[in-house]
Amino acid sequence: MQLITVAGPPSAGKTSVIIKIIEALQDEKLKVGVVKFDCLSTQDQILYQKKGIEAKIGLSGNICPDHFFVSNIQDCLAWAQKNKLDLLITESAGLCNRCSPHIRNVMAVCVIDNLSGVNTPRKVGPMLKLADIVIITKGDIVSQAEREVFAFRVKQANPSAMIVHVNGITGQGAREVGQMFKKSESVESLTDYHLRFSMPAATCSYCLGQTRIGQNFQMGNVRKMDLS
Amino acid sequence: MWDSLSLMTLKQLFSKYPYAMDFFSSLPNLQQSEECSVAQYFAAIEEDALQDLGIGRQELLDQFLLFMIQMEKLKEDKIKIQSITILGGNDKYGKSEEIELTIQAGEIVCIVGPTGSGKSRLLADIEWVAQEDTPTNRKILINGQLPDMKCRYSVEHKLVAQLSQNMNFIMDLTVDEFVSMHAESRMLENIEEIKSHIIAKANELAGEQFTPDTPITSLSGGQSRALMIADTAYLSSSPIVLIDEIENAGIDRQKALRLLIDKQKIVLMATHDPILALMGDKRIVIKNGGICRVIETSEKERENLVTLTRIDQKMLAIRELLRSGGQIDNILLDIQIT
Numbered sequence: 001m002q003l004i005t006v007a008g009p010p011s012a013g014k015t016s017v018i019i020k021i022i023e024a025l026q027d028e029k030l031k032v033g034v035v036k037f038d039c040l041s042t043q044d045q046i047l048y049q050k051k052g053i054e055a056k057i058g059l060s061g062n063i064c065p066d067h068f069f070v071s072n073i074q075d076c077l078a079w080a081q082k083n084k085l086d087l088l089i090t091e092s093a094g095l096c097n098r099c100s101p102h103i104r105n106v107m108a109v110c111v112i113d114n115l116s117g118v119n120t121p122r123k124v125g126p127m128l129k130l131a132d133i134v135i136i137t138k139g140d141i142v143s144q145a146e147r148e149v150f151a152f153r154v155k156q157a158n159p160s161a162m163i164v165h166v167n168g169i170t171g172q173g174a175r176e177v178g179q180m181f182k183k184s185e186s187v188e189s190l191t192d193y194h195l196r197f198s199m200p201a202a203t204c205s206y207c208l209g210q211t212r213i214g215q216n217f218q219m220g221n222v223r224k225m226d227l228s
Numbered sequence: 229m230w231d232s233l234s235l236m237t238l239k240q241l242f243s244k245y246p247y248a249m250d251f252f253s254s255l256p257n258l259q260q261s262e263e264c265s266v267a268q269y270f271a272a273i274e275e276d277a278l279q280d281l282g283i284g285r286q287e288l289l290d291q292f293l294l295f296m297i298q299m300e301k302l303k304e305d306k307i308k309i310q311s312i313t314i315l316g317g318n319d320k321y322g323k324s325e326e327i328e329l330t331i332q333a334g335e336i337v338c339i340v341g342p343t344g345s346g347k348s349r350l351l352a353d354i355e356w357v358a359q360e361d362t363p364t365n366r367k368i369l370i371n372g373q374l375p376d377m378k379c380r381y382s383v384e385h386k387l388v389a390q391l392s393q394n395m396n397f398i399m400d401l402t403v404d405e406f407v408s409m410h411a412e413s414r415m416l417e418n419i420e421e422i423k424s425h426i427i428a429k430a431n432e433l434a435g436e437q438f439t440p441d442t443p444i445t446s447l448s449g450g451q452s453r454a455l456m457i458a459d460t461a462y463l464s465s466s467p468i469v470l471i472d473e474i475e476n477a478g479i480d481r482q483k484a485l486r487l488l489i490d491k492q493k494i495v496l497m498a499t500h501d502p503i504l505a506l507m508g509d510k511r512i513v514i515k516n517g518g519i520c521r522v523i524e525t526s527e528k529e530r531e532n533l534v535t536l537t538r539i540d541q542k543m544l545a546i547r548e549l550l551r552s553g554g555q556i557d558n559i560l561l562d563i564q565i566t
Contacts, residue, residue, distance in 0.1 A: 145459045163383055172348065
């Protein structure tokens with residue numbers, strides 16, 4: 001079985017792109033499923049199911065989405081194996097631009113859109129910098145020059161990634177990405193695999209439910225700004 | 229490469245490779261001056277800062293080297309594309325296309341066919357440099373040969389620039405800043421010169437004048453398209469330009485196409501506009517997802533272009549009259565249509 005981790009900022013078009021890619025793979029009789037990781041709520045399960053795609057939803061609630069991902073990914077893989085999927089795609093929103101669900105030796109994809117501005121590739125952390133494939137969306141609504149500048153900036157941020165333009169509405173480019181997915185390495189179990197990058201850490205009093213503001217209520221891993 | 233870079237001071241690095249500044253711009257601003265060496269700079273970044281950046285020290289170094297190598301590559305001259313060849317596959321019903329079509333640099337080829345007939349698929353096959361690995365089983369050759377497949381994913385070898393109908397600008401920049409930004413991403417040296425060419429040319433195509441300090445978001449539809457076409461002609465590294473119809477309003481379309489072919493672009497245009505279609509050297513007719521015919525524009529058709537252009541100008545004149553608040557009482561079609 002193959003596993004692909006897809007991550008990207010909210011509204012970059014991850015779901016649309018994934019659906020188009022899966023449609024192309026379904027044409028080749030492959031059974032593909034999705035696990036969507038989100039925080040508060042998501043309607044994406046309905047979107048996937050409408051297309052006949054097996055989908056599961058995981059809501060992290062008050063847990064850091066990254067931590068939630070890594071503590072569940074193995075079970076997700078087992079779910080996919082039980083359902084005899086050929087390929088499992090995980091989808092997660094990199095909410096703090098630091099979130100990176102990417103695993104070493106597992107194909108990693110970052111989806112980012114042209115409308116997010118040319119400086120965005122610099123601001124996104126390991127989710128973009130450590131991805132194998134960067135999919136750029138919404139190219140049809142910006143000018144050719146902006147597309148070129150944006151792709152250049154992505155290349156600066158992650159010089160080794162393959163950069164592909166995909167249109168989430170027409171599906172242009174999705175078939176080609178599907179071909180790349182098919183070539184990814186097979187994964188049977190994730191035990192002893194490593195994340196590509198460590199998770200953001202906190203463990204401060206607010207992690208434990210503190211709501212009051214003030215010096216006296218701040219404990220643990222607290223970082224202070226330099227306002228001098 | 230590391231051996232030569234590591235001993236340079238940051239100052240030397242930036243003066244020799246100005247683009248390297250882009251890499252450092254997102255890195256923590258160390259207290260040290262630009263006099264420290266590249267190696268010292270990387271060694272001195274604190275562990276906490278690396279954590280915040282979301283990258284390890286070795287990975288950051290690797291990325292820096294890769295960045296420098298890739299940016300240097302952008303400057304290298306690319307293989308000149310003289311021609312592309314489409315080797316036919318099959319249509320939706322599996323019927324063979326039986327075609328071998330070569331398009332030369334500086335040629336305009338139009339693509340005609342009803343909506344949903346497979347025009348986009350043909351354009352996508354060319355963009356992806358299909359190698360019998362798309363639903364149509366077409367194969368694309370570059371300069372008569374199998375291409376280097378890295379053009380599929382690499383920014384610097386992208387074959388196709390696309391000019392679509394809705395060409396919005398979203399950046400909050402002036403025309404001058406915008407074109408500079410594009411030129412810088414191409415690693416060009418004579419930026420000022422190219423910039424003035426582009427702005428002058430765009431003004432020529434648009435008719436309505438704009439200045440370098442006009443914000444791009446306030447350009448009119450015609451001005452935006454004109455700027456886009458001029459920018460693509462001068463600055464896009466892609467040898468093939470795909471055009472999804474050019475609207476008639478506010479832009480001299482014949483001049484726009486001529487500019488692109490003067491720059492030795494291969495122009496592929498999906499259009500049903502008779503003037504644009506006849507400006508092409510050939511027309512590809514698509515039916516049921518396949519190329520069913522290729523028509524060479526005949527002498528007779530070219531002659532008709534003159535009449536069509538006159539009709540077009542008449543239409544434009546009437547539109548202009550309407551715009552300026554005039555009345556359209558009589559339309560004298562003083563055109564001999566034979």
